Amino acid sequence: MKAVKQAVIFLALVCCLAACKKNEPEAVVDTPQTFCNPIDISYRFCLDEPSRREAADPSIVWFKDRYFLFASKSGGYWYSNDLVNWTFVETSEIPVEEYAPTAIAIQDTLYFLASSNEKSTLYKSSDPLSGKWTIAREKLERPVWDPAFYLDDDKKLYLYWGCSDVNPIYGVEVDYKKNFSFIGQPKELLRADTANHGWEVPGDNNTRKKQAPWIEGAWVNKHNGKYYLQYAGPGTEYKSYSDAVYIGDSPLGPFTIQAHNPFAYKPGGFAAAAGHGSTFADPYQNYWHIGTSTISVKHMFERRLVLYPTFFDEQGTLHATTKYGDYPMIMPKKQISNFEEIFPGWMLLSYNKPVQVSSSIDSLPASYITDENMRTYWSAQSGNAGEHVVLDLEKTVDVYAVQINFAEHNTKIFGRQKDIFHRYTVEYSDNGTDWTMLIGQSKSETDKSHPYFPLKQKIACRYIKLSNVQVPDGNFAVSGLRVFGKANGDLPAKVTNLQAQRNANDKRSVTLTWDKAANTTGYVISYGLAKNKLYQSYMVYDATTVTINSLNAKEKYYYTIEAFNESGITKSETVVE
Incomplete structure (x- = not known):
């Protein structure tokens, strides 16, 4: 009799577990590591009015088994082992308040140089994780703006610079064994040619034909014996901001324009623009281009960072893939040959979907949350706990990832400060009444304005609720609550009559x-x-x-x-x- 009771209890437990398992979210098989643009780092509040965040003009270099990321006006720099998770290093020992910093690794030392119109001081560190730097040379032979170094295979070092609507991009060889002295005179390497290069014409859609472009942001790569000199234009405030490239047989040219240009260009979508960045290889020999994305609403220099896979084809044509470039992408753990290998097919589920909010300012309506425009944002009437957004996906869908894009409204913060946080929760529901926790950030110790959350398990739901717990300052505001996954419906029809x-x-x-x-x-x-x-x-x-x-x-x-x-x-x- 005792054995029978035990068997009955065992069967009941099995049935109970099976029922519970049936109601659990379905696991994502072999969940890949993904990221989503704009990249998820701690964008800093600028020092001047109006209060807004900025990071731009990025340089990434590989040094001592890590990536180091330097960007304009950031109060420091970041490092990462995987290009996805970034740790910030705050320091006052280098000019982190200057624009367009760059770095170069030479043997066991990392060198740092930022823009200046007065005096260009070169810094060095053998341990940049510590934030400790010393001066390598007090004053270069001339001040440079938007600098970039290139170290060739023969260990010769070159310096490039230029940022102007009049002057060209320059380059010169530098002798780092002799106090970084210039070897010879700087050479003019390229100028704008707006008569032939549409991408150099200013404007969001390259329509300001009478206006001179800003040509800036040089960077050099070498591939199969050829030198690729990239540059940015036509202006950082435009959605057309892009990087183009010239090709030469030597580090100082002469250079000829690549027929395919711009090689990094993204005028549409949520995170628009891809200019003034750097192109680098990961340990698997995959190339990446990190560039600048524009918001430019509160201030012309209100900007973010974006990362795109980049390739050289069999003929040596350099091209970054920005198609679906602000949707989730897989960070590969092997060498890839095309974009399809890292695109998981998670589609945007939130575009133009109905939104209910706790409150709103008339000029900043809830519809801006789902309009796929980072330049627009909704704001609640306060920054109080309990202000919230309820997104109706209109049917039950499979959700794989959520990206929250906060917007600062009525903030009075300047500089990188301690103890300022975005604290919030994200819940999901089938009926809009009964809620289950999805993302708990009510005790977050980070200040990230574009947090991205790939889910360990996909969830099936219709409603997503974002609730405020604490904002750094000002009002609770959101430029995009972006939900990615699959709707499991019919595919679109084929396009005809193009x-x-x-x-x-x-x-x-x-x-x-x-x-x-x-x-x-x-x-x-x-x-x-x-x-x-x-x-x-x-x-x-x-x-x-x-x-x-x-x-x-x-x-x-x-x-x-x-x-x-x-x-x-x-x-x-x-x-x-």
Whole structure:
């Protein structure tokens, strides 16, 4: 009898466990490590008014088995082992309040140089994790703005600089064994050519044709014996801010423009722009481009950082992939050959979805939370605990990741301060009434304004609720509550009737039109100089036409278009010349 009772109890426990297991979120098989732009670091409040955050003009270098990231006006720098998780080093021993800092690793020493119009001082450290630096040279032979170093295979060192709407990019060889003295005179390496290079014309969509561009942000890579001199333009406040590249046979040229340009360009989507950055290889020999994304609402220099996979094709063409570049991407643990290997297919589930909020300021409505525009934001009437956002995904979907993009409204913070935090919770629900905790940050000790949370287990839900516990200052405000996953519905229809009309009076410009595809959230136009080299992209939502003004006037282009929705992507086999 005792054995029978034990068997009955055992069976009951099995049934209970099975029932509980059935109601648990389904595990994501082999959950990859992912990231999402803008990158998730502690963006600092600037020292001057208005109160806003900034990081821009990034340089990443590999030193002693770590990446080191330097960016403008950040109060220090970051290091990482994986390009995803970054640790901040605060220091006052180098000029971290200057713009466009750069670094170079030479043997067991890391050297640091920032922009200056008065005196360029070079610093060095054998232990940058400690924040300790000393002066390597008090004053270079001339002050430089937007500097960048390149150390060649023969151990010769070169310095590049330039940031102007008049002057060119310069370069010179430097003898680091003799106190970093210049060898010879600086050379002019490149100038703007707006008559042929549409991407150099200022404006969000390269339309300010009478305005001179800012040409800046040099960086050099070497690949298969060729030297790639990249530069930024037309201005950091524009969505068209991008990096283009010239190629030469020696570190100081002469250089010839690469036909495919700009090589890093992202005018559409949530995190727009990709200019003034650095290109580097990881330990698996994958290349990456880290650049600057624009907000430029509170101030022209209100900016963030973005990271994109980058490739050299068989002919040596350098190109960064920015397609779906502000959706989650996998950080690879091996060498990859294309973007598809690191795109998990997690689609945006939150675009233009209904939002209910605890309160709002009339001029900053709740609809801005889901409009996929980092330049707009909703603000609650206060920064009090309990202010909240309820996002209705309109049907039950599989959620894999959440990105929260906070916006500072009515803040009075200046500089990097201790004990300021974003504290909040994220819950999910099937009915909008009964809530389950998803992300608990009510006791967070970090101040991150673009936190990204890939879930260890995907969850099926309809509603997402973001609730404030504490803000650093001012009002509880959000520029984007972005939810990624799969809706498990029908894919969009194929796009038909794509037409490309090159402007006969201005070959830098093309207008594309197409028929609206059923069941579609948006479109991505891919284009390039050959049918198998459609390296550039342009993302649009709720539109069936776009004018692109960033072309090379001397080149022929090919175009294709794909439709996407919450369930996935439908590509087209049609390529239009």
